Amino acid sequence: MKFALITGASGGIGRSTALTLAKKGWNLYLHYHSDKSSIDGLMLELKELGVDAIPIQADLTRPEQVRKVVDSIFQIDGIVYSSGISGWGLFQDQKEQEMDRMINIHVKSPMLLIQALLPKLMNRCGAIVIVSSIWGQIGGACEVVYSTVKGAQLSFVKSLAKEMALNGVRINAVAPGAVATNMMNSFSNEEIQQIKGEIPMGRLASSEEVASSVYFLLSEDAAYVTGQTLAVNGGWHT
Structure with missing residues (x-):
């Protein structure tokens, strides 16, 4: 029986990853920040798939709340860190407070979270x-x-992949291009059509396609893959 933590599980990619893993028999810890209704709906879908799921609320723009997640986890075989916020605008207009939020949720919080959970991951490879x-x-x-x-x-x-390789812990990344999730809501239809025109495959990725790539990297099919970034971008900017 395997258990995975998915952060940002209320978002498009996080939700699709949860469903993909559940269909493969994984039990889940579902982190979310504020969208409890999405998590409640996801929990109902997961129950129908016959897996256990535990919701965990925390604001990962505040690194001190990482402990709320860590303390909720017992057995763990996989971590999918999909929390994130986007930002748009000229660099000279960016506020220090917003920089701190971006650094916290994308860099500091995942580092603290993974650091705290590494002993449990090492026990389970x-x-x-x-x-x-x-x-x-x-x-x-x-x-x-x-x-x-x-x-x-x-x-x-x-870096961490090299450090942990002999301990049996693998770490990889997926690098999506444009994905049809709520993060695209800030773009107009005209802008989205322009982006599609730049992508060789002519369309945005679905969150399910990104989730399939995440599952591959977690699975035994990727047992000799570590330290890699899998680009899921339809040939965009390659």
Whole structure:
């Protein structure tokens, strides 16, 4: 019996990952920040799939709340860190407070969370997947802070993978391009059509497609894969 923690489980990618893992028989810890109604609905779907699921509320823009998540977890075989917030605008207009929130949720909180759970993962030869972004690989104008913290996630993955390899813990990342989730709601239909026109496959990714990539990296099919970033971007910017 396997147990996975999914942070940001109320979001599009987190929710799809939860359902994908549940269909494979995984039991789940479902972290969320404020969207309890989405988690309640997800819990009902997971119950129908016959798996156990435990909701955990915490605001991961505040690193001191990482302990709320850690203290709720007993057995753990996998971590999927999909929490995140986006930001848009010229770098010179970015406020320090918003930079701190971005750094906390994308860098400091996952580092503290994973650090605290590593002993349990080592006991189970577990795996970690961080949901990063294409902008962490190539950088994006008007998303400088977001690109920076997503790039930091990828460096963390490469470094920790080398450190933990002999302990049986694998850590990888997925780097989605444009995904049809609520994060795209800030774009107009015209802007979305323009983005689709730039993607060789001509469409946005679905959250289920990203979730399938996450599952692969958690699974035994990826037993010799660690320290890698799997780009899920339809050929965009490659």
